Each structure stands twice: as structure tokens, then as C-alpha cells.
Amino acid sequence: MPISSSPKARLALAAVAAFGTRPFAEVGVAELAADADVTTGALYHHFGSKLGLYAFVRDDVERRLLDRVEGALATAAGDEATARIVPAIVVGFDFAVREGFLHLLDAPPPGAEADRLVETLRSAAPTASPVLADILAAALRAAVHAVGAGADADDARDALQSLAVHGSADRPGRDF
Template sequence: MRSWVPVPGSTKALLVQEALAAFGARGYEAVGVTELATSAGVTIGSLYHHFGSKAGLYDVVRTDVERRVLDRMEGAAAVRDTREPGGLAAVLLVGYDYLVGSGFARLLAEPRPDEIGGADPSGSSSDPIAVFLADTADADEAPIGSLLLAAWRQALAEASARLQAGGDAASVRRALAAVLGDRAGIGASA
């Protein structure tokens, strides 16, 4: 849970709002501090004052979105038996639908910048989604969670690219559902 809630209209809130939109649509590397500050109507110095760096702002935004999607996925897991066919698929599709519908698909499609090239490619030590999937899906030391996470992140990246190009993500969702074994449409979005 966030230790702070930005005051609406404050410099900090404006920066977070712009970062959610920019990082959510285009990812970390494609977004610059000048763009963020200009879009928020604040100075670059304000960004550095409140967040220390672009990475600091990204971390705040990424952590917030991870918590939002994890809350939804945990809720879905609480009402579905994730050991039965379609159960885990429904959980992952709930997360996918939320991220695509909210415009945050690209944000969670990519690894955190501090994890790129790290010793643990799954990011399980600091990635709450990876930890959740490992706890929920792994069995007999089989890395089911990390494999599902890779497919889920790739679907998010593909959906984001299609939406950025003016298309839609419906076929990506169907493909993800098929990969997850949800051919019957369990977990179909509303």
C-alpha cells in the first residue's frame, strides 16, 4: 500500500498522473524526463525534487500499478480453484484485462529497469507478480509460474504495440487465453 496519497493538482500528483500515462503506453526507455515535466506542466527540477530521478518516479508508478493488478488477481484466485483447468487462466486474464483496459499494459510488459541483466532473470525477488505466480502455480519444483509470467508479459507487450498502432488487443487476448488453456472462454472480459 502507498505510504502517501498525492494531493490532487499538486506537482507530485501531476507528475504521477503523466508518468502513469506515458510509462503505461510506451515503457521506461521511450519516455524522457523533459517530456514528463512538460506534460505535467512542471519543471524538471520538480521531478528530481519529488522523485530523485526518472527511475524513482517510475518505481513509484510501477509499484502502484503492480499493487492494483495484484489485488485483482488475488481476488480472482480467491474465488477460483487455481489447480483446476481454467482457474489460473482466469486469474491471469483478469490481470491482463485490467492492464490493457487501464492503458498500463506496456508498464508491466517489461522488466523493471534495475532487473535488466540481473542475476535472477525471473525477477522473483522483487517482482510481486512473479512471486504471486510462483506461489500459486509452481508444483514439484516446476517453474510453471515463471513460464506463465513470460507468456503473460509477452501478451501485454503485443497488446500495447497493437493499441499504439491504432489497432485492438482482442486477438491477443484470445491467443493468451488459448496459451493458458482457457479455450472455453472462462474469464472472458466483459
């Protein structure tokens, strides 16, 4: 983030607050500029468009989410994917809810070629099913989305914590 008193930083802070609590389409350029005490021209100058500003703050917020998930993965006990990944996605969920980033983190980044959350989770369990990371990233985002739509955060958190599923008769010893 830029220095907090600069017009660019004020726009970024206003965007985090607005996009965190409301969907992209519900946030207007004039509102963002007014909340940052700048002109709409400043928004276009620094970010090119509302989407450019959104992408800037989305990237910053996602990086903060990934820092927490990576930290939780590094400290998680056990070798099984469930023992490492489920607690890490719960940490990510708690961060998104606590900071009010519900509408910023409830979907994959728009237009991105790679999904950094999926890549982070995949690196935590490289021998697990090739789609495990995709499914768990989607579960984290679905829980965040549910809270943003009015669901109880504790219920969504409990649902994430219940994701531990173990091998079946036809696939013994597999995690998930």
C-alpha cells in the same frame, strides 16, 4: 498515490499516462514536467530521476494489477492450476489493456530482486511445476507487450485463454 493536486501527484499521473503508452526511452524529463505543469527540478526533487519516477508509478500500477490477479485467484473455481491461474492472468491482461498500462506492465520490474507477479502466481499453485509461475507471468507480459506493439487485444486474450495444457503419457495427471 499522493494527493492529486500536489506537484508530486501531477508528476505521477503524467508518468502513468506517458509510460503506459510509450517505452521508457521515448519519454523525456522535460515532457513529463510540462505535462504535470511543474519544473524539471520538481521531478528531481520528488523522485531523484526519471527512473525514480518510473519506479514509483510502476510499483503503483503493478500493485493494482496484483490486487486484481489475487482477487481472481481467490474466486476461481477448481483445484487445478489451469482452473485457477489462467483466468487470473486473463483478468490481469484485461486490466493492463483497459487502463492503457501496456508499456508499464510488459516486462518484469527493472532492478527488482523479486518478481511479485511470479510470487503471486506461485502461491496459487505451490505443488505445480517450479517454473509454472515464471512461464505464466511471462505469457501475461508477452500478451501485454504484443498489444502495445500493435497486436489485436482479443487475439492476445484468446492466446492466454488457450494456455490450458494437461498431462502427457510420461507425466500423467500433471497440470500444464
